[in-house]
Amino acid sequence: MLLSLDAATVRFGERAVLDAVDLDVAEHEVVCVLGPSGSGKSTLLRVVAGLQPLASGRVLLDGLDQAGVPAHKRGVGLMFQDHQLFPQRDVAGNVAFGLRMHGAPKGEAAERVRELLELVGLPGAGTRAVSALSGGEQQRVALARALAPRPRLLMLDEPLGQLDRSLRERLVVELRELFGRLGTTVLAVTHDQGEAFALADRVVVMRDGRIAQSGTPLEVWQRPADAFVARFLGFENVVPGTVVGEAADTAWGKVPVPEGSAQGPRTLLVRPGGVRLGPAAEGLPCTVAARTFKGTHVAVHLQPEDGPRLEAACALRDAPEVGDVVGVDFDAAEIVVLG
Amino acid sequence: MTRRRSGNAARLALMVVPVAFFAVFFAYPVAAIVARGLDDGGDWQLGRIADVVAQPDIRHVLWFTTWQALVSTALTLLVALPGAYVFARLDFPGKQVLRAVVTVPFVLPTVVVGTAFLALVGRGGLLDELWGVRLDTTVWAILLAHVFFNYAVVVRTVGGLWAQLDPRQEDAARMLGASRLRAWRTVTLPALTPAVAAAALMVFLFTFTSFGVVQILGGPTFSTLEVEIYRQTSDLFDLATAAVLTLVQFAAVGAILAVHAWTVRRRESALRLVDASATAHRPRGAGQWALLAGVLVSVALLVLLPLAVLVQRSLDAPGFSYYRALTSEDGGMFLVPPIDAIGNSLRYAVAATLIAVVIGGLAAAALTRRDAGPLVRGFDALLMLPLGVSAVTVGFGFLIALDEPPLDLRASWIIVPLAQALVGVPFVVRTMLPVLRAVDVRLREAAAVLGASPWRVWREVDLPLVRRALLIAAGFAFAVSLGEFGATVFLARPDNPTLPVAVARLLSRPGELNYGQAMALSTILMVVCAAALLVLERLRGADRTGEF
Numbered sequence A: 001m002l003l004s005l006d007a008a009t010v011r012f013g014e015r016a017v018l019d020a021v022d023l024d025v026a027e028h029e030v031v032c033v034l035g036p037s038g039s040g041k042s043t044l045l046r047v048v049a050g051l052q053p054l055a056s057g058r059v060l061l062d063g064l065d066q067a068g069v070p071a072h073k074r075g076v077g078l079m080f081q082d083h084q085l086f087p088q089r090d091v092a093g094n095v096a097f098g099l100r101m102h103g104a105p106k107g108e109a110a111e112r113v114r115e116l117l118e119l120v121g122l123p124g125a126g127t128r129a130v131s132a133l134s135g136g137e138q139q140r141v142a143l144a145r146a147l148a149p150r151p152r153l154l155m156l157d158e159p160l161g162q163l164d165r166s167l168r169e170r171l172v173v174e175l176r177e178l179f180g181r182l183g184t185t186v187l188a189v190t191h192d193q194g195e196a197f198a199l200a201d202r203v204v205v206m207r208d209g210r211i212a213q214s215g216t217p218l219e220v221w222q223r224p225a226d227a228f229v230a231r232f233l234g235f236e237n238v239v240p241g242t243v244v245g246e247a248a249d250t251a252w253g254k255v256p257v258p259e260g261s262a263q264g265p266r267t268l269l270v271r272p273g274g275v276r277l278g279p280a281a282e283g284l285p286c287t288v289a290a291r292t293f294k295g296t297h298v299a300v301h302l303q304p305e306d307g308p309r310l311e312a313a314c315a316l317r318d319a320p321e322v323g324d325v326v327g328v329d330f331d332a333a334e335i336v337v338l339g
Numbered sequence B: 001m002t003r004r005r006s007g008n009a010a011r012l013a014l015m016v017v018p019v020a021f022f023a024v025f026f027a028y029p030v031a032a033i034v035a036r037g038l039d040d041g042g043d044w045q046l047g048r049i050a051d052v053v054a055q056p057d058i059r060h061v062l063w064f065t066t067w068q069a070l071v072s073t074a075l076t077l078l079v080a081l082p083g084a085y086v087f088a089r090l091d092f093p094g095k096q097v098l099r100a101v102v103t104v105p106f107v108l109p110t111v112v113v114g115t116a117f118l119a120l121v122g123r124g125g126l127l128d129e130l131w132g133v134r135l136d137t138t139v140w141a142i143l144l145a146h147v148f149f150n151y152a153v154v155v156r157t158v159g160g161l162w163a164q165l166d167p168r169q170e171d172a173a174r175m176l177g178a179s180r181l182r183a184w185r186t187v188t189l190p191a192l193t194p195a196v197a198a199a200a201l202m203v204f205l206f207t208f209t210s211f212g213v214v215q216i217l218g219g220p221t222f223s224t225l226e227v228e229i230y231r232q233t234s235d236l237f238d239l240a241t242a243a244v245l246t247l248v249q250f251a252a253v254g255a256i257l258a259v260h261a262w263t264v265r266r267r268e269s270a271l272r273l274v275d276a277s278a279t280a281h282r283p284r285g286a287g288q289w290a291l292l293a294g295v296l297v298s299v300a301l302l303v304l305l306p307l308a309v310l311v312q313r314s315l316d317a318p319g320f321s322y323y324r325a326l327t328s329e330d331g332g333m334f335l336v337p338p339i340d341a342i343g344n345s346l347r348y349a350v351a352a353t354l355i356a357v358v359i360g361g362l363a364a365a366a367l368t369r370r371d372a373g374p375l376v377r378g379f380d381a382l383l384m385l386p387l388g389v390s391a392v393t394v395g396f397g398f399l400i401a402l403d404e405p406p407l408d409l410r411a412s413w414i415i416v417p418l419a420q421a422l423v424g425v426p427f428v429v430r431t432m433l434p435v436l437r438a439v440d441v442r443l444r445e446a447a448a449v450l451g452a453s454p455w456r457v458w459r460e461v462d463l464p465l466v467r468r469a470l471l472i473a474a475g476f477a478f479a480v481s482l483g484e485f486g487a488t489v490f491l492a493r494p495d496n497p498t499l500p501v502a503v504a505r506l507l508s509r510p511g512e513l514n515y516g517q518a519m520a521l522s523t524i525l526m527v528v529c530a531a532a533l534l535v536l537e538r539l540r541g542a543d544r545t546g547e548f
Helices: A041-049 A091-101 A106-119 A135-147 A165-182 A193-199 A217-222 A227-232 B002-038 B047-054 B056-089 B095-107 B110-121 B126-131 B140-164 B167-175 B180-208 B212-217 B225-234 B239-267 B285-314 B318-325 B340-367 B374-388 B391-401 B415-438 B441-449 B454-483 B499-507 B512-540
Strands: A003-012 A015-025 A030-034 A056-061 A076-079 A153-157 A186-190 A202-207 A210-215 A238-244 A247-250 A253-256 A264-270 A275-278 A284-293 A298-304 A310-314 A325-330 A335-338
Touching: A003 A041, A015 A041, A015 A210, A030 A041, A030 A193, A041 A056, A041 A076, A041 A153, A041 A186, A076 A135, A076 B441, A091 A106, A091 A135, A106 A135, A135 A153, A135 A165, A165 A193, A186 A193, A193 A217, A202 A217, A202 A227, A210 A217, A210 A227, A227 A238, A227 A264, A227 A335, A247 A264, A275 A310, A298 A325, B002 B047, B002 B239, B002 B340, B002 B391, B002 B415, B047 B056, B047 B239, B056 B095, B056 B140, B056 B180, B056 B225, B056 B239, B056 B285, B095 B140, B095 B285, B095 B454, B095 B512, B110 B126, B110 B140, B110 B212, B110 B285, B110 B454, B110 B499, B110 B512, B140 B180, B140 B212, B140 B285, B167 B180, B180 B239, B212 B225, B212 B499, B225 B239, B225 B391, B239 B391, B285 B512, B318 B512, B340 B415, B340 B454, B340 B499, B340 B512, B391 B415, B415 B454, B441 B454, B454 B512, B499 B512
Parallel strands: A030 A186, A030 A202, A076 A153, A153 A186
Antiparallel strands: A003 A015, A003 A056, A202 A210, A238 A247, A238 A264, A247 A253, A264 A335, A275 A325, A284 A298, A284 A325, A298 A310
């Protein structure tokens, strides 16, 4: 393993910001840590970088315990959330910084800077002042700067957090391609699930300093580990229920579940696509409380007579109007019994 | 954990030199004063404090010191607060130059301020010539000089904040239904109050410990504690009484500084600050034009006129004869031509600046991190003490403490720059600390992650960002040393006077020529200080961090 965290724990006062976290990152792997703010993901990066001491546990790089190794000798790269470019240096001066620290000869450093600026799509920008760069350009310079000393592990803290949506979506594809091409090992943290799923080979969901789930983007998306992960991924239809055979008793009445689901008292996730609308007389009667246009579909918010609200995804032409009364039934294939 | 401990160790190492400096050159002399005042062959005579304070003439001094400081502070606020507004919020041609000009008095030696007001309102002064009005026998001369001297303190402290307050906060209040006045009262005023309080306390402190101005303008009638300490020491040789008075002043200054520290902490509360250049606008409406005119007139009368009169008086003899007289040896009080004082002053000021920058720089570096323990916070407070503890105390303390081996410095020239550096260190710390603290911690971390060792981080990240602050700090230390009077007057040897000491001596002697020479020498000193300030302003540029 390139990076291993072994029961890594960090406390701020009484509070455990990282609570006995175990995490492995293999060489060439791109791992994305996903979690809400305050879940400890940035602290995780700082621990690996050597900027935050551990209360207990270990950080191993290439199998070597990093206790007592200061940040500047760990050979890892960290791209900060707001980039932290050095304001008094130009673009080339920023990118060359790590090379100078590692004693690279001038000519070689200049060549590498040129190469990196080309790689991140800013050829010839070396003499520009960093204050004159746009947000997206700053992000690229920060990336080039972090890559320059060829760190064995590149860490990204909310790499696209401050950029606008369309730029973010374009850059995430570029980053994914770039890391694949360079074979870089990456540990990134983000609160944006779209970013995490697009970037990562493996996604690690964090909650309150602990790892809630770890898996490929597809696994996490299809089978959230628990109600927290499901809600964090944006699913609203999460209810407690009792599973007996191929159906569950919930606040929304009897709901079918897939074959072989775990039995007994559980939490159920109903994907919006699995909520089918029909005539008012059939199924669970609900009133349409609101509808929001989502581009590819319409999210319809339904209020049953009893029980929590339901979200359904409808094609635009099929969507009922606010105030309409509809009947709801469920598609077992779109229902997940959570752990 | 080891990393944190080693960081603490490094910080303690940085503190060693400044702490040693303060122990030897501040704590030890102060302790010596206490001993001299209260220790009688092993018996502590605490009753002596009551005895001294009970003397009617000492009580008179205490009373005068306090009320003149209060009135000076009130007058300064009255005159300078409109100025703070005008400089913060209104745009007018020549604003930058005028802002620099009103700051000149603050870096002027107190002796020059005294001399300038003597030339304006004293015997044979401008008002005397025009209307036969003399104010130098009244307290007004002192009060006006104090306003002149401290105008910039209020304009800088309050105006600096005012310029950075987001005007949209007031807009928000107005959108919620507040009238213009109500919005100002409920949004802007509370934000400004701590700055006004801090400025008022600084002015009170400066005027409470006023020495040069009162020494020159007070005559035999008016005497502050500071002047009285000097009189007891050098005229009456009553060291015990002087020591007791020093302790009284020490206690008063300590109390004022404690309140000041408290208001400064409150001032650091989260305010929405914006770029100062975005908040100013051309005057609108008759009210703002009238305010601008009023401020310009008061600046002209209070700041420009005394300086102009000083220059005019120094030239008030045919063929620059006052200036030429400075180069001649008169064999009277001076063993050397007065002009030599310029060389002495510059030499001392350079040495004092070096010492102050090294000591203050190390201290600021040690204090950079905010999450410091009580030890470090105490150190911070210790560094501020010399700013308030009077210069006379420092000089007097040096005189009675550093007079025997192994620390017999009385014969050495270095004693003068050492005392001046002690007064300059707080300026260096206060100028550098906000800049060092403003350096984003993550910028340092970014450098560390890229492979920079702690020393490299300091050199590559901190130093380029604070280089300018360092130069500004050096400039302040230089100006302070150049004008330092209270301590130097005790310590400078008769054959090596500094400019302020030479001016004071010339003024203390009768005769037209001595008076003229004092004016000439003051003018030279003013020009040097103003030049130093203009260089600072240029350096400071758009970047207005720091307290001064």
